[in-house]
Amino acid sequence: MLLNDGIPRAEDLAKVTPTDERLKKGPVVIVECFQEIPCDPCVKACKRGAITMPGGINDIPLVDFDLCNGCSLCISMCPGLAIFVVDKTWSEDRARVLIPYEYLPVPEVGQSVTGMDRAGKELGSFEVVKVNSGGKKNKTWTISIAVPQELAMEVRGINV
């Protein structure tokens, strides 16, 4: 269980996963934050108002998937590194997964990196397709990798 080891399970993920229909429309955010903690930078990060906390800063973030356009600005703003963006429309056979990253070395576009699941298990080698710096002060990088469609909801970490 998530509470025992920190690994989100299917029942947790069901609460934060957009519908297949939404996933087919284009990139969309997945906020894997399951605990009421006092924290709200994601709400401020979203310029479209897609992430809200109606009950105050201890709320679990509420995502409006129709307002979200998958811009990924919120990824590097989350102190918990719990936000990802998935684009299943990236190509016929591959999806793009955007992952927050705070290690060295920072990978380069075109490089192959190891993709890991939520338990740290290696899922294979995937191509880095985009690298975004969070800025000099923020220092959280957003790494986009291309993964087979069926792994889009599995790959959540990388090892360079």
Add this chain to the structure above:
Amino acid sequence: MKTIEILVIGGGPAGLCAAISAASLGAKVLIVERDEIPGGQLVKQTHKFFGSEKQYAGDRGIHIGQMLVENAQNDPNIEIWHASTVLSIYEDGVVTVEHEEKHTKVKPEKIIVATGAAENFLGFPGNDMPGVYGAGAVQTLMNVAGVMPAKRVLMIGAGNIGLIVAYQLKQAGVEVAAVIRRSPVIDGYLVHASKIQRAAIPILTRHTILHAYGDGKVEGAVIVKVGEDKKPIPGQEIDIKCDAICLAVGLSPLTELCWQAGCKMAYISELSGHVPIVDDNLETTVKGIYCAGDVSGVEEASSAMVEGRLAGVSAALSLGYGKGAAIGLQKEAQKELRQLRDGPMGNHIRKGLAKMEHNRL
């Protein structure tokens, strides 16, 4: 003897915020800090803070620390003594300080105690060997000194400190063998736990350390799975090779000066130990002595900063500064504290504060 309006003991997040808020209302403040560099534990917090914008959420602790230190250093109303240790608070209000290797006396009108907390120790055979560190010590070596503390670490405790330091070790290129905790549930933020699981650092709840071994320094440890009764299950031992064991098993408030000053104290387990009883504006039962931060109950640094602000404003107001603005500032800080403690993660703090209120009567 040096006289000053407000003496702030401790230059961490609470102390710096206390000094800055009191000085902004016009009070003259002296901060006494034990370490060579002010900033308290912020100087090694490379992770981003939680909370809300007003507590600098999303900024990294080190940057918050640098900003607070700069603000304090650039404030003409604030003087900072570093590498100076407060030794005692006497009945007549005189405070003695070891400053520039001399025994120095200070006579403040108000005192804000922001001494923070220290890491708890854990009893197990071999715990006195070099290589057994407080998790914060390892953070200091890595993030302040830039020194690799070890090659392979066993982390004991899965609260926020244990989880965050495990992550920072991995960032520094140190292998973390496992994070273990005796209880079945993780007590730190789950997002931290998920983050380190993704990085292939196992979190073993229901596990405890049996003993550490090594010839003159740590070379490994034996951990064991515990049952429902929290007792070790024979045959479930695991030998873990490591050259350091980090203890992240809670903090205890550093209250010696509060005891000495005669503040009314109470043991409140939810606030992590003996704490001074304070009122809504953080004044202790000794008039003119205020507390802020972990010393009056161990919490996140975000709360410590808001408490510092509250204590600073309150002390300045009692000296006649900030009439008009101060009451609004106090109310605002109290509201922020309520928000930070509002969720389920604040349950124990709210329970502890209710006990504190009961003790005031």
Add this chain to the structure above:
Amino acid sequence: MLDFERGEKIFFSFNGQEIEAYPTETIAAALHAAGVSKLGESPELHRPRGLFCAIGNCSSCFMVVDGKPNMRVCVINVKPGMCVEEQKGKGELNY
């Protein structure tokens, strides 16, 4: 995540041996960088002692610095030519 500005290298002595350090480091950090984790010995059983809290609180890191015992080397920065020795036992004042 971090950049370190260390300044110029200096040297100090540990148990008579020359050790490299940076002036921005504490004595404890400089010794760790040099691979030294044993800082002293306990008074009665003479068991090795190392760093524990690194914030000047716990007294595990007491060493003899320039002849003075019981110095908390986790909060004292290294200075060129400083003489640092392992402390065995409680330490004596020689005034």
